[in-house]
Amino acid sequence: MAQKVELRTEVDPSEVITLEAMVKATGKSRSDLIREILAEWSVRKEREATFVCRMHRVNALAPEFDRITVGNTNRGFTDV
Numbered sequence: 001m002a003q004k005v006e007l008r009t010e011v012d013p014s015e016v017i018t019l020e021a022m023v024k025a026t027g028k029s030r031s032d033l034i035r036e037i038l039a040e041w042s043v044r045k046e047r048e049a050t051f052v053c054r055m056h057r058v059n060a061l062a063p064e065f066d067r068i069t070v071g072n073t074n075r076g077f078t079d080v
Helices: 013-026 030-056
Strands: none
Touching: 013 030
């Protein structure tokens, strides 16, 4: 299992109310529920990033200076 890292932040009280309601409804601990939410969010963001890279035909795993793009290389920037 991967090493855990502590994460602290302030959140809106209404979000805490919803979180506590879900804790009571599911029987999961607050920590378990937050880890589950972050894990699902992370998977969605990884899929989104992969899709964007495919649309732009970018090798996201290559080092930044080595990335190859095919097609339109003008990404909205203009020469000054």
